[in-house]
Amino acid sequence: MSPADPELSLVIPLYRSAGSVAALVQRLAALEPGVAWEVVFVDDGSPDDTAVQMRSALQRTPLPALLIRHSRNFGEHQAVLTGYRHARGRYVVNLDDDLQNPPEEALRLWQHARTTGLDVVYGDYRQKRHAGWRNLGSSFANRTAHWLLDLPERFYLSSFRCVAGVIARQAAVYAGPYPYIDGLLSQVTQAIGSLDVHHDSRAVGESNYNLRRLIRLWLTIFTSFSLMPLRLATLLGVALALVGLAVLAWLLLEFLLHGTLVPGWLSVISAITLFGGLQSLLIGVLGEYLGRIFLTVSGKPQSFIRSMDRFRAVECPGALDRTGGRHDGVAP
Structure with a gap:
């Protein structure tokens, strides 16, 4: 890592998030981690004007951020891996775009990982605010992952996780079309823990996860990381x-x-x-x-980047001024 790189990166995949991005950016801008940090947003081919709304919100705040746009919808795990590849922080926390994962809790995950020296810290929800069928499907997927990937049973594999930057970037080396984040992380490290966190109710819209997406996730867990x-x-x-x-x-x-x-x-x-x-x-x-x-x-792509927009410079001593930078095409 360069001395100019931030201590903390937040990675947030976006999909059909036009109604929530303003509140999300406002909550993020109010955070005070006390270190150099950045936010990496990955718009996973949203069919609405999520990217337009996000650009507008970021232009009105001092938040150091990178907005990446996929050329189409590839999936949540693909979007998270894209965020990992472009996150420069010593620690990377990925959270959802619907504010059910409070941004303030992201700082607690990061502080816990830094204090304990763990490579991965999962947010263990004290009370889940999802629909009953979604909780049942997630529970089955978690049990399947624990069984096939030989992961400890003592914690819940949530999508709200803090990962050491070196581990996140190693997991992001995977270029196959069927990624499963927890499977990739389990192949790199066993220094894994959890922390009790809040899970808020959804304020805007509805979940993008449906039965079809859950079945696809189960098949990926079954066939991509175990014989x-x-x-x-x-x-x-x-x-x-x-x-x-x-x-x-x-x-x-x-x-x-x-x-x-x-x-x-x-x-x-x-x-x-x-x-x-x-x-x-x-x-x-x-x-x-x-x-x-x-x-x-045959080379089915995991994802493809349409454009990247950098907003504000990361506040680090000696950091290069990247304010307002725009890059189109695939990043190097």
């Missing part, structure tokens, strides 16, 4: 083969003891349905892996 599904498929195949041998032995014994028996239609149809369904499931698991490998090898 466990393939190993389970192998074990299931072995178990079914043993069951088949046992049934064959039983039929041979019946034939030897009682002679030829007329098989029942119900048992035949049941066996065909069961084994046919399991074979389809196993083929689907293999197909999911092969499809993701194909898209990765």
Whole structure:
């Protein structure tokens, strides 16, 4: 890191956030971390005028910020990785754009990480303010991640997290089209902890997460960072083969003891349905892996940057004046 780099970077992905950006910037501008800091906003291809509203809000505040625009909607984890690549802070905190993650709590996460020396600190919500179905889906995704990624069970893998800058930038080296932030972080460090934080109610709009996005997240967790599904498929195949041998032995014994028996239609149809369904499931698991490998090898982009706007200079001794700088295209 350069001496001119900030101590703290906040990374905030934006999507359909036109109604909340003014309040978000106002809350951020009121923060007083006491160190050089910056905010990296990543507009993930919002179909509304989120970028216009954000530019207008940033031009009216002294907030040192970078606004990055994706050319289309790639996904939250892709947007966070883009923010990690351009964040220069010694610590990076990423939080949501809807103010359900209070910016003041971001400073607590950062201070806790700095005090404890942990590489990753997750915000553990004292009381979640999401809908019931969303909490259920998130709980299942967390249990899946803990199981497949061998992560400690004692904390919740929230999207409100503080990461040491060196760890964040190492995770951002990943260029595949199916990123999962927690999986990437778990591959780099085991110095992970949590801190109880507040989770506020949404003031504007509604959540962009739906059942389809949650299913996509589950598939990414299952297939991108673990071979466990393939190993389970192998074990299931072995178990079914043993069951088949046992049934064959039983039929041979019946034939030897009682002679030829007329098989029942119900048992035949049941066996065909069961084994046919399991074979389809196993083929689907293999197909999911092969499809993701194909898209990765064929160069499906993780994200693409349309433009970047720098607002104000980071307040560091000796920092270069970057006020008002604008860059179009992909950053180096």
